[in-house]
Each structure stands twice: as structure tokens, then as C-alpha cells.
Amino acid sequence: MKAKHIVVIGVSTGGPMTLKALFNELPPLNAAFLVVLHITPEMDFRIAQGIAASASMPAELAQDGAFMKSGHIYLAPGGYHLKVEGNHRFALYTGPRVNYVQPSVDVTMFSFTRQSAGQLIGVILTGMGRDGALGLKHMKEIGATTIAQDQKSSVIYGMPKAALETGAVDYVLPPLGIATKLVELLGGG
Amino acid sequence: MRTQTTKIANATLSAALVIVICLTIATEVVLKQIRIEETQEAAEVQDHALKLFWELYLARGTNWSVQGRDLMVGSYRVSGSQAVPDRVKAITGSTASVFLDGTRVATNAFYPTGRRAQVTRMPADIYTSVVGRGKPYRGESLVLGEKFLCAYDPIRDRHGNVIGALAVGARAGDYLVPYRRTALRIRAINTVLTCIFILCAFLLLTERRRAQERIEKQLDFLQVIIDAIPAPVFYKDAAGIYLGFNKIYEEYIGLSREQMLGRSVFELWAPDAAEIFHKMDQQLFAAPGVQTYETSAVRHSDGTHHSVIMNKATFHNPDGSLGGLVGVMLDITERKAAEEETRNAYRKLADILEFLPDPTFVVDQERRVIAWNLAIEELSGVGKEQILGNGNYAYAVPFYGVRRKMLIDLLEDPPETQESWYAGITRSGETLSAEAWLGLHNGERYLWSAASPLYDLQGNQVGGIQTVRDLTDVRLAEQERHRLEMQLKHSNMIESLLTQLSHDLRTPLTPLFALLPMVRRHVKDPKLERMVALCEESVQQIQGLTVKALDLVRLSGAQQPVQLSPVPLAGIARVSLHGCAASFEQRGVTCLNEIDPQLSVFGQPEQLALLFDNLLSNAARYAADCGYVRIQANRTEETVTVAVHDDGLGLEPGHCELIFREFYKVDAARHDTKTQGLGLPICKTIVMNHQGRIWAESPGLSRGTTIFFTLKAVEA
Amino acid sequence: MNNGVMIVDDNEHIRQSVQMICEFEDLDLVCAASGQECLQQLQSGFRGVILMDIMMPEMDGWQTIREIVEQGLYRGNLILMLTGMGQPDSRMDGLQEYVTDYLTKPFGPDQLVDALRYYLNLVES
Secondary structure, three states: OOOOOEEEEEEOOOHHHHHHHHHHHOOOOOOEEEEEEOOOOOOHHHHHHHHHHHOOOOEEEOOOOOEOOOOOEEEOOOOOEEEEEOOOEEEEEOOOOEOOEOOOHHHHHHOOOOOOOOOEEEEEOOEOOOOOHHHHHHHHHOOOEEEEEOOOOOOOEOHHHHHHHOOOOOEEEOHHHHHHHHHHHHOOO | OHHHHHHHHHHHHHHHHHHHHHHHHHHHHHHHHHHHHHHHHHHHHHHHHHHHHHHHHHOOOOOEEEEOOEEEEOOEEOOOOOHHHHHHHHHHOOEEEEEEOOEEEEEOOEOOOOOEOOOOEOOHHHHHHHHHOOOOEEEEEEEOOEEEEEEEEEEEOOOOOEEEEEEEEEEHHHHHHHHHHHHHHHHHHHHHHHHHHHHHHHHHHHHHHHHHHHHHHHHHHHHHHHHHOOOOEEEEEOOOOEEEEOHHHHHHHOOOHHHHOOOOHHHHOOHHHHHHHHHHHHHHHHOOOEEEEEEEEEEOOOOOEEEEEEEEEEEEOOOOOEEEEEEEEEEOHHHHHHHHHHHHHHHHHHHHHHHOOOOEEEEEOOOOEEEEOHHHHHHHOOOHHHHOOOOOOHHHHHHHOOOOOOHHHOOOOOHHHHHHHOOOOEEEOOEEEEEEEEEEOOEEEEEEEEEEEEEOOOOOEEEEEEEEEEOHHHHHHHHHHHHHHHHHHHHHHHHHHHHHHHHHHHHHHHHHHHHHHHHHHHOOOHHHHHHHHHHHHHHHHHHHHHHHHHHHHHHHOOOOOOOOEEEEHHHHHHHHHHHHHHHHHHHOOEEEEOOOOOOEEEEOHHHHHHHHHHHHHHHHHHOOOOOEEEEEEEEEOOEEEEEEEEOOOOOOOOHHHHOOOOOOOOHHHOOOOOOOOOHHHHHHHHHHHOOOOEEEEOOOOOOOEEEEEEEEEOOO | OOOEEEEEOOOHHHHHHHHHHHHHOOOOEEEEOOHHHHHHHHHOOOOEEEEEEOOOOOOOHHHHHHHHHHOOOOOOOEEEEEEOOOOOOHHHOOOHHHEEEEEEOOOOHHHHHHHHHHHHHHHHO
């Protein structure tokens, strides 16, 4: 079953605690959540477990070739770039780092294409650097709703600021506000 | 002069020719006489020979007859008998021949071949005369192709008929030989003499001509020289008659040389000019020597009036008498024009000086003011008429109130002297400059001044020029700039100090932050717990201060201008509102965001968010309990005015500006440990970064406050 | 050796504060006063959550992380940075993946304990 709604979350430094705060607030929703966190292969599984522990939805590492399912949270594994083919199938890539990182939020966000039915939502949370800014702009251009974390709640206000500066951000919110906005956008189930 | 030379040459030549001709004629006459005498002498010799010839035949017979084809005298056959002719030859040396009729029948003449010249005939004319008419012939004739002096006598028979002739002759050459020799000698002498004569005449002539040419050349050269003089030159004799002049003089007069030579001034010049020249000439002749005078009466042939300097000098004849005068006219018309030009240029310079925007004055070598321009009149309050021509340091009075040395008086002084009058004098080349505060008629002014010596073209110092510039405004601006620079430096220092302090405070704050809650948690004594809580609050306040101070420093210290981009205003306010929701809830305050969601402004989102955070947290703090806060935005053309209104504390009149000062707190907030008095200064800094205005309005205490600020609107 | 917490900070008071809190919370804590000491602890077998101060003399936090990664000591650890400011730092480019979280000084005890427990849980699982 192809997921109807997709939420792509790009996050880096300060990510685990922020994700914990975000997913704590989210009820099970009719959407597939894809989290791209700058992480090493050593830690990715544990982080996914951490998310799973705090979320009301199951969380797991994205498997190469697997299909996205609604109501699931997927974490991009460390050491690979993650692309989503046809907006529903994971593909892992090796290759040079993008924006000094792997996985790169930009790579994942750029792999999405305009989709006719269902919502696309791009979120940039706390993190150092500029990764995800251009990706979020691309998301906006293909019809996605875009959200960036606010400065006050950001552990590191780097990536949200870079995203904001592209002018492609629809909402600037703290994690709790993002949760509320997601519930609102995705119709609470 | 040339004609004269030619005449002499011709006369000399003719004389030589005449002498030669006379000599030749005389010689020829003498020679002819000699020749005639020689010829007569020869004829007498021939007569004598013929007589002898006749006598010799008479000895043979007396009767001449022709028998047969032979001529006979008596019985002696004459024909073919050479004895008689030979005898004649032997005696006289003459040629002798006997002719029968016209034919030679006996002779001592020989052909060059050696054969006797018998049977030849006598010349026809002689035959006609002698034989035909029976007359003797004396004269020259050709015998056998040779010229001979001959004598022919007819031979008559007894009847008296001419039957032949006797002839003797001598070769012309023979009897003329002495004559010829003499003639040759005489002619030779004659020729030599003639040649010498002609040569002498020729040499004389050549010499004369050469001398002539030399003189002519000299004269030409003189003319060339005076022609080459670019000024009119002339010379006259003692009577004032023109003897010569150069080309330019001709051009001046406008007449040809021939028309002018031998004339007087009155014939060449207009009456007025002529009168002057004549009078001056007379004066010069009266007192010979050199004379110079200037006159403008000269009129050029082209009609223009000229000014000239006339230079004249007398010259004397070899005998010492006054010969005349030489004159040169120096045309100074152009020089006069140039002088006029220079005067104009000076006038122009004076005008320029007059209108020079820099106050300037000029003094002469005696330090008298000779120029005092408009700008300095204005600066000093002293008009030209009061100061021009004044010396004795009059120019110092408007500036110093007393007569004293100024820069212009110190140009040649040694540096120590200069320094005693002006501190910080600088010299650049010959220019001195200095600056000072001076009390002028219009108050204290800061003046900069420079002075330089003035030189004429020959490099002689003729005075000085001093220019003054009112630098009061510049000076004040400089001082202001300096003050601002110092201020900036100061604030930069404070900024970096503050930044460092805020950073450094975090380290000691960390244990307090980390440990105080732990302590409070484990303290059982309520008194102690309150004490710890107090400490905690203080630490919170310090932390708040460091954060806000850092914000303020960061915002105001922005080195590069803030990058402004379109920002949806309502969205930013909403985010802030969200952040302050807890504070609002706590006091039951309702907050209304009435900003049009379509409205966008040019701004920096981060700073605008901080602006709303501060304004809303203030509003939440000072709004009435269970009151309300309103956020409104009005767009007027390019500007959006945002108002954040609360219904609470309000402000005393006069506090509306104070609240934007750093660390200022209204009385009610003075003891509020949760506020630092930096919120509104931060807001002000942010609005300033956006080139907007921020101000507060309040009807009075307890009647609420509205904070307004403006931002640039984005075209919808 | 059980997984523990290591505080790497040149300020003794901060180390002691963290130590006291950990004692109250029964968390194993190892103190390192410099990047070198941190590396020594890792070489001696420490595994767990590392609280790393950025501003340290000689070898700062970023250099220390680089050394950890280059010496192959990262596996089994998780790094939380301690700093005074929440501003991006260009010196950390390429190190994002090794820094799991950021704690801003000053931090409260609950904030610290929550983070430590959460990440210890991740490391141990």
C-alpha cells in the first residue's frame, strides 16, 4: 500500500531529543514519516529505537528497496544517502558526502517529485550547517507544505535559519507547534 | 658708375686701336716708299740691261730683218743664237729674250727642267702693246709662270715695221728680297708693339672693371645688409635729401625706389609727420651726434598708424664736413599692443583675484596692501577702501586687532622666528602655511592660511600673497567626527567587553544552574529552601541579563547591513505569540493578532521574531490582569506601522522616550527580577536595523501603552 | 566495563557539578580535564556518553572529536557538546554525524539528567 501522505524531516545536531519531543506529541497519523538525521552507522539503529520508544507509531531504519507505509516512522541509516523512488520506495546510495554529511537531507528531499494525490510535508529541525535548505525549497516547489523549527527552541539554529533564508518556509514553529500543525494538516488520523 | 667704367674702357681701347692703326699705316707708307724705290731701282737695272742687250746686237749689225723664218741682224742670225742673251745674263744677271713677232727665238731663260725657254710666246697684253703698237713696255709680267719685272723694246726693220722685240727681266722676288726682309722686320716690330699695346689696354681695362665690380659688390652688400634689417632704415645728405633706404622703408612709404630717391621728407611723408621729422633732423644737424625720439605720427602705406622709436645719427664726409644722417625706425606698435595686452591680463588677474572664493590679499615689496578681494572683505569685515595702500601691518588688524606680523611677513625669516609667531607652521617650497583660532568680527573662527612670495619675470621679489580659508566648519566637523570615532571605539570596546563577559559568565553560572535545583530539592528546611530559591532566582536574572545583553550587542554590532527579504508579518507575530502563550495564560491576558495575513514587510525574520518576542513578553507582563493585548498593522503606501497595544500599566508622560534606554526600568518593574531593562533597547536596535522608527504612546499611568514601529512594506 | 558518562571540561567546578549530579542519580561518571585525558580514557576502554566542552585550551572539543574518530575510538560512544552559545560553528563541518546533541551552558540538572538517561539508554541498547 502506497502511503498517501508523506512527512520528510531533516534534522542534525540536537536531533534525538527534538525528535523525542516531537513524536511524543504525535498521535498515530495516516502518513509515512521519513527522518533524515545526520548520524553514523554505529548509532542509527539505537536512535531509531529511541524514537520508537517515545513515539506512538512504530519506528525503524529504512531498508533498501522497501516501500513506505502509512503510520510508520523511518530513519535513514548512517553511511548512505537515501532516495525515495516514485515517492514510495527507498533506495540507498553510497557516494560522496553532500554538505559534508551522509545521509544528506538535500539528497533525500530532491528525490521527491510532485505527487497528484495526498500531501507532502517538509520539516527542517535543529542542526548545524545548511543541509536541507535547498531540499526544502525543492519540496516547496513541487507543492509541499514546509515547516522550520523556530530559533528559540532550536539547539542549533543553523539548518532552520538556512531553510528560512531560502524564503520557502510556510511555518516557523517550536516542536510542539509542529506537532499541532502536523495533526492539523493530516486531519488527526 | 657702371657707365663711367665702360666709357673709360672704350676710350682706352680706341686709343690703343688708333695708335696701332697709325703705326701700321705709317709703317706701310714707309714700306711702300721703300718698295717703290726698290722697284724703280730694279727698272733702271732692267733699262740698263736692255741697253746692254741692244748694244751687244748693234755690234753684230744694225739692220734687223726676217729672212725665212729667222730673225737676222745684219748677217747675224739672231734666232737660235744664245750667245748674246747669255752675255747679258752674265753681265747684269737679268733674263734676256729675243722675240720674233711674239715668239721667243733666243733666251737665257730656262724651264725648271733645264731646257731653254725658246718658242714660248710673250704675254698677249704686252704683245699688243709692243709688237702691235710698237711701244716699249716697262712693268711686271708673268714669264713662264713667274712674276718678273720686265722691259720690252720693239725691234723694227729698216722699214720701220715692228718685227719682234727685245726683252729683259728680273725675277720680282729677286729685286724685292731686301725690301721684304726689311718689311718683315718692321712689321714684326710693329706687331709686337701692337700686341703690347693691346695687352696693356686689356689689362688696364680688366683691372678697372674688377675694381668697378668690387665697389659695386660692396655697394650691393651694404644694400643687402640694410635690406635685411627688419626695421626701416634710411640715409639722407646734409640737405635732408634721401640718399638711400631699405626695402621696409620703401614698404612704409609705399613708393618705389626711383620715386623716392632724391626727395625730401615733405615729399614722402604726410605734412604732420614730415614737420616732426624735419624739425628733428634740423636739431640733429645743429648738434651732430645721435638722436632718439618716439613718435606716433607715422602712417604706414597700408593706412595704419604706427608708433615708432626713431634713432638717428649723423655721418661725416672724409673731409670732416657733415655728410648727412642715418636713421632707423623701430616700430613699437606691437610692443605697445603687447603692453596693452599685459595691462589687460593684469586687469583680468585682478578680477580673478577679486572673485576668488578664497579670501586673499596681496602686498607689494613695502608691505602695502595692493589687492584685497571680495572674499577677504567678507571674512574680515574690512572693505577695500579702508585698507588698500596701507602698510605697517594694517592687514593684521582685522584678524588680530593689532598691527603685527602675519605669515606674509615671515617668508624669509628663520624657522625659530616663524615659530614664535605661529605654532605648527609648515613650509612647502616657498609657501608657508599655518592655522589658528582667531576672533573675527563675526566671532571665533578657525582659519587656515598660506602665504607665498611674488616674483616678477626677472625673478625679483615684488611682494607677497596670502590666502586665508575659514575652516571653522571643517574643524568642527572634524572634531565631531573625532568625537564619534572615539565614541564608536568606546562602544566597540564596551561591546567586546560585554560579549566576553556574557560568555565568561556562563561558565561560573553553569554549576549554579546545575546544582541549585538539586540543592533545593534535597533541602528539607523550608527556610533554607526559600533561601536557595532566592539564589536560584538571582542566578536566573544573571542568566537573563547575559542573554539579553548578548542579544543587544549582537544586534547593534552588526557590521554589515541587515539583509532584508519579504517576510509575512502575521506569521512572525504568531510564532512569537506561541512562545509567550504561557505568560499570557498565567495572567489571563487575551492576545489578539489582528495583522492582515497577506501583509508582508522587508525584514530579517530572526530579528523580527526577536522584536515581537520582546514586545509581547513586555505586553504580557504589563497588561492588566485578565486584560488584553492587540497587535495591529496599518499600511500606508510604502510603510507598515505596527502597533502593540496593552491595556495595563501605562507610562508617565516623559517616560515614553526613557523606556528605550538600556537598563531603564519603570518604577513598577524596578524590582521585577525577571526583567532586565534591555527588551525595548533591543527592539529599538532591531527597528533601527530595518531603517524604521519605534516610539511609545501612553495616555498616562494605568491607562495602557502602545508601542509603534514602522517597517518597509512589500508591494502586494 | 559498564557504559558510563564522561565529562570533558577544563573547568573543575563544572566537572564537579556534573559529578555531584551523577552521584545523586547513580550514574557512572568519568572526568577528563582535557582532550588528551578524554582520549586516554577511551583508550583504556571507556564506552558511553561523552559530554564534551568545546572551548578548551590546547585541544578544543572539535579537535578531540576528530582524534576520537581518527583513532577509531568512536564506536560505542555518543557525544553531546557543551557550549555557551547555540550558534553554528564552521569548525564542526563534517562532524555533525558524530555529535548527537548539544547542551547549552548553563543547563539545569533535570535537563542534563534527562539527556544523559535518554542517550545512555540508546548507547546500551
